[in-house]
Amino acid sequence: MSQNDFIEHSKLAEAKQMRKRAEEDARLLANRIALLKQEEQKAIKKIEETQKKAQEILQVRNRNLEEQKKREDLRKQREQEDYEKSEQARRIREEKKSLKNQASQYRSTKAIYDAQTIKIARAENMKILEELKKEDLASKKQIKIQVKSQKREAEEKRKKMVDAKKKKVRKDNEKRIEIENKLRRDREDEVARMEQDELELIQRLQNTQLLQKSAYEDLENALGGQLGFS
Template sequence: MEILQSRQRLQEEQKRKEELRLAKEQEEQLKLQELKNQKYTERQNKEQKKQDFKAKVYTDAQNIKQLQLENLEIIEQKRLEEIQSKIAAKQEIQRQKSRAEERRKRMELEKKAQMKMELERKIEEENRIRREKEEMVARMEQEELELIQRLQNTQLLQQSVFEDLEAAMGVTELRDS
């Protein structure tokens, strides 16, 4: 009976040990499976992080490319605006030069016209003065002729009076001598 009990205890002990061993083995397998699962999850997480990083890098690169394109477009737009501004400024300068040239020509023409009018006025004035002088000379010549005629008439009158006076005085001989 003791042997049987001892055997039974031994069997129970072996059974308990076997159960413990099985439980331990099962626990180790569970731990091993957990470890595998944890490693798998870590790998998955790592792979996901790598994929996320790649996606972020790709997105950032695309954003940078897009920004570069937008910046290039802005730069090109500003360059075109600057060119258009320079063209407009050049055209304005040309218009101002053209207006200044037209103004200069107009002023030159006005000055020439004014000088011509002044010259014509002077010529007309000189012609008027010449005519007045010619008329005055003609009047003076006429007056001179009249004065000469009067003088001749006066001389004739004096000579006639002198002859009458000589005849009246009988001084004709004196005169001949």
């Protein structure tokens, strides 16, 4: 076995070993994520139970408040109706005055706008003609470049055909190494994604625990409020 063959064989073995380590990291991380999800579901269930109890107490309190609010809303509605009638009469007067002013302003600005529109249209037409000339010149230049490029490509293709047989063995081995490296990178990417999922689950669990604490506090407040209505 030549020195080059030995080096290529070592690279392939190393790539396989790195891929196996990445797969093991992914398996361990998946187990940790599953445990975090279980803890999150338990905390969410406790929050839902606590919120349900607090809601039942608050509903009794809210019904009493709603009756008081309806009486207050009725009084405010009557006041609002009187105010709206007065405002409607004022707006009608102002709208009539505004329409008269707008009609006068429209007549004065329309003539200016028409003149500016004609000037802009002429300038746009000149710009389009200039762009067409530039595109024609660029097209001719591009054709010349393509002809030269085709000649260079034909010469390069001939050289590549001569070198292809010499590089085949090396390419095959590099391809095997690349496959192993790709498997390793895929596993590493998966591990990175799973690590991010783990961090997000930890944060979500912390937030859920804060919500659970808040729900207990709401229940205590609701119980205190219920005693006040007795």
